[in-house]
Amino acid sequence: MLDPIFNSSLMENLLTLPWFQLIFTIIIAALASTKATLQSFVCKRHIRNSQDSILYNTMFFVFVAIFLSMTLNTMIPNTEIIIWALLMSIGSVLFQILYSIALSAGPVSITILIINFAVVVPTFASAVIFKEEVFVSQLLGIVCLLISFPLSIKEGGSGQQKANKKWLIFTILTLIFDCLAMTMQKMFCVTESYKVHGAIASNTFLVFIYVFGAVLAFGIYWCIRMFGKKDYGANKHTFKFGLSILMFALAMGLDLAVYQKFYMTANLKIDGSFFFPTFSGLQSVCMTTIGILVFGDRLNKRQLLGVVFGIAAVILLNVQFGAAFTIA
Numbered sequence: 144m145l146d147p148i149f150n151s152s153l154m155e156n157l158l159t160l161p162w163f164q165l166i167f168t169i170i171i172a173a174l175a176s177t178k179a180t181l182q183s184f185v186c187k188r189h190i191r192n193s194q195d196s197i198l199y200n201t202m203f204f205v206f207v208a209i210f211l212s213m214t215l216n217t218m219i220p221n222t223e224i225i226i227w228a229l230l231m232s233i234g235s236v237l238f239q240i241l242y243s244i245a246l247s248a249g250p251v252s253i254t255i256l257i258i259n260f261a262v263v264v265p266t267f268a269s270a271v272i273f274k275e276e277v278f279v280s281q282l283l284g285i286v287c288l289l290i291s292f293p294l295s296i297k298e299g300g301s302g303q304q305k306a307n308k309k310w311l312i313f314t315i316l317t318l319i320f321d322c323l324a325m326t327m328q329k330m331f332c333v334t335e336s337y338k339v340h341g342a343i344a345s346n347t348f349l350v351f352i353y354v355f356g357a358v359l360a361f362g363i364y365w366c367i368r369m370f371g372k373k374d375y376g377a378n379k380h381t382f383k384f385g386l387s388i389l390m391f392a393l394a395m396g397l398d399l400a401v402y403q404k405f406y407m408t409a410n411l412k413i414d415g416s417f418f419f420p421t422f423s424g425l426q427s428v429c430m431t432t433i434g435i436l437v438f439g440d441r442l443n444k445r446q447l448l449g450v451v452f453g454i455a456a457v458i459l460l461n462v463q464f465g466a467a468f469t470i471a
Contacts, residue, residue, distance in 0.1 A: 146216045149408050150342055158412040168418055171409060172425035174402035178395055179246075179255060179426070180433055185391050186247035187438065194367050196243035199392065200236065201360040206396025208353035211403065215346040223336045228348050231327050232355035238320040240360070245317050249310030252434025253446060255427065256453045257314050260288050262423035264322040265329050265415055284420070284459030287452045294449030325419070329410050345407050424458055 148154060157163040190196050220228070245254050263285055331337060336344045409418050431450055434440040442450065 146214075146342065146346070149404060155412075158408075164413050164417065165421070167405070167409060167413070168421045169425060171402065171405045172422050172429060174398055174405060175422070175426050176429040176433065178398045178402060179251075179430055180437070181391055181395050181398070182243065183246050183251045183434075183438060185388070185395075186243050189388065190243050190247040193240065193244060194364065196240045196247075197360055197364045197367070199388070200239045200243065201357055201364055202388075202392040203395045203399070204236070204239075204353050204357035204360055206393055207399045207403070208350060208357055210397055210400035211346075211350045211353060214400065215350065215404065216343055217347040217350055218340060218343050220347050220351055221336060223334055224344060224348050225351065227327070227331050227334065227336075228351035229355050231324065231331075231348075231352045232359055234320050234324040234327060235352055236356045236360050236363070238317060238324055241313050241317040241320060245310060245313040248313060249307070250434060250440040250442065250446075251438045252431040252440045252442065252450065254310070254314050254317075255430040255434070256291070256450060258318050258321055259423040259427050260291075260453075260456075261318050261321040261325060262419045263288065265325040265419050278416075280459045281416070281420070284456045287456030287459060291449045291452035291456055294445050294452060328407065329415060332411055342411075345411065349403050349407060424454065427454055 158167065185199060186196075190199065242258070245258075331345065331348055334344075336348075409422075431454070435442070
């Protein structure tokens, strides 16, 4: 069981220390990078269309729900938890499906770097909702993000531009739903259910996100199977079930279940103005390195400059210097 570890007085005390908050965030970034690497392998080797993505995500959502329900103490969900979990599951399903398609269509390093720009939204949501301080350095970080984005887009011939346009559209949509998911997960911390029931409410919230998510993803898959255009090939998937697919889904499910408990705890115990930028920056550096070394991403000089600006942005969002102010 994970709860005795995360709910212990020792963990409560450690999470008040800046150096332990950094270690805790590094662990979360490592779990996220592991999940992204596994997902990238599946996407590059097996995902060929949206139905592949939906079917695979249904599988690993089921595993996440099973692992979370086995390791966390939960309660009978009230109406508020059900509503929040349902909304979050819709965002999570759309995020994961779009994420899989984006990873299969473009370079892993740039895809994840752009998606990590979503850190801006929950960072400032934390400032507005929880009245956390915002620093001048974080504003400079946003400027670097805005510079990094156009530099990261690769230019090429007409065919290449068409492929690049498809990748860019799915990447931007993934970024949008990542913003929504991170913000909703942070906002759950101020609900009446969490104030009354504490950690057991957040555990129940997490479990039902993936229960609803698995049902929703399978429903979408079934609708496409039944009503998809046969001449477009949308009514059949292109990968075959096998031990490899099953093991990838199992590994991703276990990784994401542990990650979600760490991530939710960080949302509750660590200031968002520190956690979100630090987590995003660490994952960006990890996945840029993995993308180049493992997946053979070939980045031109312009894209490399975009990566530099992107990494500089998340560092500036993390390093707190200059005048501090709160957003009314």
